[in-house]
Structure formats: C-alpha cells, structure tokens
Amino acid sequence: MASTTEALNAERILEATEEVLRRHGPAKATVVDVARALGVSHGSVYRHFRTKVALREAVTKRWLDRTTQTLEQIAGTRDETPPVALRHWLGALFTAKRRKAGDDPELFATYTVLLGEASSVVQEHIDELVGQLNQIVFRGVQEGDFTAVDGDSAATARAIFDATNRFHDPCYAHEWEQPGIEAEFSTVVSLVLRGLRR
Structure with missing residues (x-):
C-alpha cells in the first residue's frame, strides 16, 4: 500500500489504476480498489477523476501516449530522409504494439477492452498517429522523395495507416508472433514506399 504521506496526484492514481487493472481486469477493477492500493479514500481519487469512466479514459490515454511520444521523435526528425x-x-509502431502485447499480456488484454469503451481517446490517438505520418509524407513531397495521392498528403498518410493496419491494430495481436511476420511487414512497407516514390 502506498504511503498516505506522499502527495496524491493524477500520475500516482494512474499508476495504481494500471496495477489494479493488471490484477483484477477491467470487469472487476473498481475505484475503491484503486483507492485501497493508494491508502486513501475513494473520494480522494474522485477529486482527481470525477467518474470511473474518466479514470479509465485517462489510464487508456496514458498507455497510448507512451507509443505516441516515441513515434513523435521519429516523425519530427530531420536526421533521416523521409523514406x-x-x-x-512504421517499424517502431509495430515493435511498440508487439512489445505491449507480448511483455504484459494481461494488461494488453485489459487495454483492448478499455479501447472499446474509450472511443474518443482511441480516435484522438489514431488522429495523432496519422498526423505524424502526414509530417513525414508532407516533408517527403516537399523534398521530392514522395508523391501524394491527388496531391493530398493527409489522405496519403491515412491510406498508409490503413494499409499497415495488420501490424498495429490490437485485433491482429494474435498474429504478431507468428513465424514470418517480420518478412510480411517488411514486404508491405516496401510496397508502400514503392507506391510513394515520385
């Protein structure tokens, strides 16, 4: 149990929530369980997150943001050519998703359930990822490496995201450890890059 002398903040609550979800799963985990893990009253948790839904959305967003932050560095770099x-x-996204599914399968299964509940959080995550892809595509068009579909880099970025869906959508997680998956991923990425060439 966490010391009650430590300042209670949103980050501590989210960390505790993640542990509670790992232990109990999304169906059985409650705000009372989170409060108990922190050594505080459930009212203290509600002061930071007004509802159970808000808490679950926040913990889902935190989980998704771990991937987004890593990818943002790649999308924003000028150290690599756009291709x-x-x-x-794309490789970092696939690796991150595989790691989440393989390293902590209980929590991954829990988040798969939460993703279904937190549609606005998931849509924001997808929009952010597609926006990062758009950064790369737009720069590629500017530098003469890529051509965008109908001159629209945003639509092209969305098409790339959709074309590689098998390698990042959690519903395909059961395929991510199959033999030959890396070769299949590489083939799809090579095909995408060939299609983008000016």
Missing part, C-alpha cells in the same frame, strides 16, 4: 523516417516510424 528512411517512414520505414523507421
């Missing part, structure tokens, strides 16, 4: 950056970004 190299795109391959790097």
